[in-house]
Amino acid sequence: MHPDDLSAAAEVHRLAFVRQKQSEQWLASTLAAFPRFLCFVAEEAGQVLGFILWAQKSGFRDQAVLELDQLAVLPAAQGRGIGRRLIVQSLPLVREQLVRQGSSLKHVIVNTRADNHAQKLYRDTLGAQVEATIRDLYSADEVFMVARQVDEGARGR
Template identity: 40%
Template sequence: MSLPSALPAVTPVRPDTDEALARSLLAVQHAAYAVEAALIGDDRIPPLHETLADLSAAPLRWLGARVDGRLLGAIAWTEDAAVVDIDRLVVDPAAHRRGVGRALVTAVLDRAGSRRVLVATGRANRPARRLYETLGFAAATEEEVVPGLWITRYARPS
């Protein structure tokens, strides 16, 4: 299936109230995290194993990226008055390197305003790390979250 070359429309989505959307989102999420698992050599990424019920119940805010009605990616986060914490960024592998991830992260940064923004990714996930770094994030710490699985935590100052 070929993808349109247009930039995606980024809008709020509610997987907790729209089952069809939640199913599409879960398919994109599983495909995206399967790519990350291959990049980092470890499939113990929690969202890779999430169920429809888990995804729908997650207390997250969501934006989705669509072109011609097709969900190409999504981003989810939590926030408070001082910090926005990006929980996940997922992009359909067929749409990688087409600006979908950048559009989603930029939309969250716009919503964050002057608040600090945090995100984490697999230490060996070079494409994700490059994206965050080009958007002004700086590596803050590296952490072994389970034996042998390393992540890099990033922060973008307020």
């Protein structure tokens, strides 16, 4: 993601996360936090269709724990595998950044609403499993998933 992508990515954010506010400010501050946050977009014919935000957790470490912070796809583009491709294609780039800073990937964490069908995507692509459920955290119950010893490449299934 580049600053030129912010307006279009903010529209994806606004449509995907209807309870969240100030989409452009949220994404601009996240993008400005490189390398703690690593941000990518999916584009087709010059249009931003989705984005993924990865966060390094608990400081820069020899073995990094990443959080898949947010993943969003335009509602009109959902069901085409864009979310899967965002994970699968961005994770090697994230690994390259980790190597540049002298780190390797230990685990990936992700949290989402307990009723979000994206849990299957996180299981299939990352091998993430539900570790805990926290009642009424944001807008509903939230599950915390962990992908331990993530394969060299995310699963493209």
